[in-house]
Amino acid sequence: MKTDFLIIGGGAIGLSSAIVLLEAGFKVVLIDRSATGTEASWAGGGILSPLCSWDYSEAVTSLAENGMGMFERTAAMLFDATGIDAEYQKSGMLLLPPYQEKIATAWCKAHQVALNHVRLDEHLQGMQGKGLFMPGIAQVRNPRLLQALRRRVDMLGGMILEQHEALHFDIQQDRITSLKTSNGSLSADAYILAAGAWSRTLLGEHAMGMEVRPIRGQMLLFKFDAPPFSNILLQENLYFIPRRDGHVLVGSTLEDVGFDKRTTDGARTYLLQRVHALFPDWPSPVKHWAGLRPGSPDNIPTIGRHPRLHNLYANCGHFRYGVTMSPASAKLLLDAIGGRPDPVYRWRE
Numbered sequence: 001m002k003t004d005f006l007i008i009g010g011g012a013i014g015l016s017s018a019i020v021l022l023e024a025g026f027k028v029v030l031i032d033r034s035a036t037g038t039e040a041s042w043a044g045g046g047i048l049s050p051l052c053s054w055d056y057s058e059a060v061t062s063l064a065e066n067g068m069g070m071f072e073r074t075a076a077m078l079f080d081a082t083g084i085d086a087e088y089q090k091s092g093m094l095l096l097p098p099y100q101e102k103i104a105t106a107w108c109k110a111h112q113v114a115l116n117h118v119r120l121d122e123h124l125q126g127m128q129g130k131g132l133f134m135p136g137i138a139q140v141r142n143p144r145l146l147q148a149l150r151r152r153v154d155m156l157g158g159m160i161l162e163q164h165e166a167l168h169f170d171i172q173q174d175r176i177t178s179l180k181t182s183n184g185s186l187s188a189d190a191y192i193l194a195a196g197a198w199s200r201t202l203l204g205e206h207a208m209g210m211e212v213r214p215i216r217g218q219m220l221l222f223k224f225d226a227p228p229f230s231n232i233l234l235q236e237n238l239y240f241i242p243r244r245d246g247h248v249l250v251g252s253t254l255e256d257v258g259f260d261k262r263t264t265d266g267a268r269t270y271l272l273q274r275v276h277a278l279f280p281d282w283p284s285p286v287k288h289w290a291g292l293r294p295g296s297p298d299n300i301p302t303i304g305r306h307p308r309l310h311n312l313y314a315n316c317g318h319f320r321y322g323v324t325m326s327p328a329s330a331k332l333l334l335d336a337i338g339g340r341p342d343p344v345y346r347w348r349e
Contacts, residue, residue, distance in 0.1 A: 002187055002188065002189075003027045003028060003029045003159070003188045003189070004021070004026040004027040004028065004188065004189050004190065005021055005026055005027070005028050005029070005188055005189070005190050005191070005192055006028075006029050006030075006031070006179060006186055006187075006188035006190075006191050006192070007021075007028060007029070007030040007031070007191075007192045007194055008031055008166045008179070008191065008192065008193050008194060008195045008202070009030075009031075009032065009193070009194035009195035009196055009198075009199075009316070010030055010031070010032030010035070010036030010037060010150075010160065010162070011036075011037060011039055011040060011041035011042075011146070011194065011196055011322060012037075012041040012142075012145065012146060012149065012322050012323045012326040013041075013194045013196070013315050013316065013318060013322050013325075013326050013329060013330070014030055014032075014036075014192075014194035014195075014315075015030070015036065015037070015146065015149035015150060015152075015153055016149060016326040016327055016329070016330040017192055017194055017315050017329075017330045017333050018030050018153045018156075018158050019149065019152055019153060019156065019158075019330065020330040020331065020333070020334045021334065021337075022153065022156035022157060022158050023156065024334060027157075028153075028158045028159070029158070029159045029160075029161065029186065029188065030153065030158060030159070030160050030161070031160075031161045031162075031164040031166065031181060031186070032160070032161070032162050032163075032164065033163075033164070033165040033166065033182075033195075033198070034162065034163065035162050035163075036146065036150050036160060036162060037143070037146030037147070037149070037150060039196060039197075039291060039292065040196050040197065040291045040292055040293050040294065040322060041142060041146055041322055041323055042142055042143055042146060042291070043142075043217065043219070043289060043290065043291020043292075044142055044217075044291065044293075044320065044322070044323060045139075045142070045219065045239060045241045045249045045251055045252070046139050046140045046141055046142045046145070046241065046249075046323060047093070047137065047139055047232055047239060047241060047324075048067070048068050048071055048137065048138045048139060048140060048323070048324045049064065049068060049093065049134075049137045049138075049324065050064045050299075050320070050321050050324065051234060051237075051239065051320075052095075052099075052100075052104065052234070053065075053107060053111070053113070054100070054103050054104055054106075054107035054108075056299060057298055057299075057300065059298070059300045059344050059345070060298070060299050060300060060321070061111070062344075063301070063321075063325050063328055063329065063332075063345070064321050064324050064325055064328075065111070066325075066328035067321075067324045067325040067326060067327050067328040067329070068138065068324060070327040070328060070331075071088060071138065071140065071324075071327060072088060072138070074327045075088035075140060075145070076088075078145075078148040078149065078152055079148070081151075081152055081155060082147075082148045082151040082152055082155065084144055084147050084148035084151060085144060086140050086141055086144045086145035086148050087139075087140060087141035087144055087243070087244060088138060088139075088140045089138060089139060089244075090135070090136060090137070090138040091137065091138065091139050091230060091231050091232050091241075091242065092133060092134060092135040092136070092137055092230075092231045092232065093133070093134045093137035093231060093232040093233075093234055094118075094120075094123050094124070094131050094132070094133050094134075094231045094232065094233050094234070095131055095132040095133070095134070095234050095235075096120070096131055096233060096234065096235040096278070097129060097130070097131065097235075098236065099132060099236075101132065104132055108134075113134065113136065114134060114135050114136050115132055115133070115134055116132070116133040116134075116135065117130065117131075117132060117133075118130070118131050118132070118133045119131075123229065123230075123231055124229055124233075127278075133231070137232060139232060139241055140323065141243065142323060145323065161183070161186075163182070163183065164181040164182060164183050164186075165181060165182040166179055166180075166181055166195065166202050167179075167180045167181060167182060168180050168202070168204070169191070169202075169203075169206070169309075169312075170185070171206075171309065174308055174309060174310050175309065175310055175311050176191050176309055176311055176312055179191060189311065190311040190312070190313065190337075191311060191312050191313070192312075192313045192314070192315060192333070193312065193313070193314045193315070193316055194314075194315045194316055195316060196212075196292070196293075196294040196316060196322070197212065197213065197214035197215075197259070197292040197293065197294040197295075198214075198259075199212045199294065199314065199316040199317065200212040200213065206306070206308075206309060206312075208306070208307060208308075208347065208348065208349050209347065209348025209349055210296075210302050210314065210316075210317065210347065210348070211296060211297050211317075212294045212295065212296050212302075212316055212317040213256070213294075213295050213296075214257075214258060214259050214292040214293070214294070214295070215254055215255065215256055215292065215293045215294075215295040215319070216253065216254075216255040216256075216257050216260060216261065216290050216291070216292055216293075217251060217252040217253055217254060217255070217290065217291055217292075217293055217320075218251065218252060218253045218255070218263055218264065218267040218268070218271070218288065218289070218290045219249055219250060219251035219252045219271075219288070219289055219290070219291075220249075220250045220251070220268065220271050220272070220275070220285040220287070220288050221247060221248070221249055221250075221285055221286050221287040221288070221289075222247065222248045222250065222275075222282060222283065222285050222286065223246055223247055223248075223283075223286045224246040224247075224248065225246055226246050227242040227243070227244070227246055227248070228242065228248065228279075229242055230242060235274075235278070237254070238250070238251075238271075238274045238275075239251060239252070250271060250275055250285075251271070252271075253267045253270070253271070255267075256295075259292065261290050261291065261292055262290065263288050263289060263290050267290075268285075268288055272285070293319050293320055293322075294316055294317050294318060294319060294322070295317075295319050296317030296318075296319060299319045299320075299321070300317070300344070300345065301315070301316060301317040301318040301319075301325065301329065301345055302314045302315075302316055302317045302345060302346075302347050302348075303315050303329055303332045303333055303336060303342065303345040303346075304332075304333075304336040304341045304342070304345060304346045304347050305336055305337075305341065305347065306347055307347055307349045313333060313336060313337065314347055315329055315330070315332075315333045332345060
């Protein structure tokens, strides 16, 4: 079997990359080590923002802002094409104290991002004090988004091969000739690495300047008869994401523990303590899970062609923002394939 592009990884980044390539007229095969959309993209909360943008470099916030700007249209297009509602909505995000008011105000003014100084009781019944409100922040329901992306790949004629773990590349001179997987070898004219936290491990000695590593994040899920509030809440590194059906996601931890995706009692206790400090009467969570984010230096992803292997491209290392950045990253990848790489996200030697 031969194709134009073989994409390794079936998360939001890999699926979005497949869609832009298919729409551009290329033949695409996408493989995943398990099932598409079951790793970091599924495990995340779906906040379409790098939380407090003023905490990050311009390279991160610029790509995130571009992705955020594309998401409403992307979600609508996916719904029209597939009939799957990813539940995109502008919930707005309410920052609870403590926060860096002067830094936040200055950043939002410089970047023309709406930021309102509000009383907390205007948004949360019974809570006193002041907060910051960002009305433009949106969310999406990750599992449904991934279902829609996969359906769209199928509709466009892409081939998806699940339970195909990538093992190693066969290389001759400066080109990849095939990829050995747990279900045999596959070949393509070009290869795209979108394997998240596993990307660097697969490349081994050919990783060069790509330093992607797994960072575990644990989350809790609560269920109410109706949403207890309508806005995303953020207090330092703790966030609450209300869904339309009364579920609320709470997260998350940042743990550098390698490829260990187990949940822990310690993380559950920590998160519950933080929750009950704000909402003492909340019930027990109905679910607890963990995912492995693809961490990278300064949280800047790698998007573009390998410096020495001329038919290998990367679209990986997006840390916590893969879903947010996915439509913009896919466009940058297509630009790089067309000979218009972005120097900010290029593959480092």
